[in-house]
Amino acid sequence: MPPDLQADIEAVAEQVFAALADPSRRDILAALASGGPATATDLAARLPITRQAIAKHLALLTEAGLVTAEPGERRRIRYRLRSAPMKVAQQFLAALARDWDSPLDALKEHLDRGA
Amino acid sequence: MGFPDRIERTVALAHPPARVWAALTTAEGLAAWFGEEADIDLRPGGAARMRWASGYSVEMRVERVEEPAVFGFTWQIEELPDDDPRRTYVEFTLEPDGAGTRLTVVETGFAQLPEDAYRKVYDGHTQGWASELGELATYLDAA
Numbered sequence: 001m002p003p004d005l006q007a008d009i010e011a012v013a014e015q016v017f018a019a020l021a022d023p024s025r026r027d028i029l030a031a032l033a034s035g036g037p038a039t040a041t042d043l044a045a046r047l048p049i050t051r052q053a054i055a056k057h058l059a060l061l062t063e064a065g066l067v068t069a070e071p072g073e074r075r076r077i078r079y080r081l082r083s084a085p086m087k088v089a090q091q092f093l094a095a096l097a098r099d100w101d102s103p104l105d106a107l108k109e110h111l112d113r114g115a
Numbered sequence: 116m117g118f119p120d121r122i123e124r125t126v127a128l129a130h131p132p133a134r135v136w137a138a139l140t141t142a143e144g145l146a147a148w149f150g151e152e153a154d155i156d157l158r159p160g161g162a163a164r165m166r167w168a169s170g171y172s173v174e175m176r177v178e179r180v181e182e183p184a185v186f187g188f189t190w191q192i193e194e195l196p197d198d199d200p201r202r203t204y205v206e207f208t209l210e211p212d213g214a215g216t217r218l219t220v221v222e223t224g225f226a227q228l229p230e231d232a233y234r235k236v237y238d239g240h241t242q243g244w245a246s247e248l249g250e251l252a253t254y255l256d257a258a
Contacts, residue, residue: 039169040169040170040171049239050193051171051194052173053239054171055167055170055171056167059151069169076170077169077170
């Protein structure tokens, strides 16, 4: 993989993991994943999170590219989950898992041969 | 009612009080670390407001302006209707601390909240001040 692309993937992954590190943001993303697009008001009604905190979290999630605001009048703006950055983060995790898998596979092979 | 009325939090910032004061009391400062847009009429009784892209906004009223040591305002309580007269009071105290600033925020008035809104607002603001003061430090460090 070209070094630039690798750096991009890491930057996206870092934003995804930083976003997911907060339990309120995980709740917001889970609500959007299960219930589809929603306004900040809908989310505040459904979750134990204040409207101000929802506004802050949606701003961060938008900046991280994890949600996208549908065009609309201010209070009617609906937020939709974006899966592209999640997929990048998944790739990052998969790469880490591969690195762990190969020594484990080698160990297994080694043990199998000795059996 | 038996629930706590106040939240208090102190942070050490590596910037002098004048810089912290500007971050807390100017529209440019507030919009950079707290709201996404802000305006403020910095005098006791002056109006201030912060807005976010999702449509949420909060109305504030400036109460104390003692540059560069004390800044206080009241603001609306999120879970109550916009025209509800109940507000909480937020006071920032800035003390020189070497080359930096020891910043204390105290928010009071939670005991007047109805029981069903209390937990959400009190917990929300407790977490909120932890993250906001972190964002303030990040903003000051980056600027």
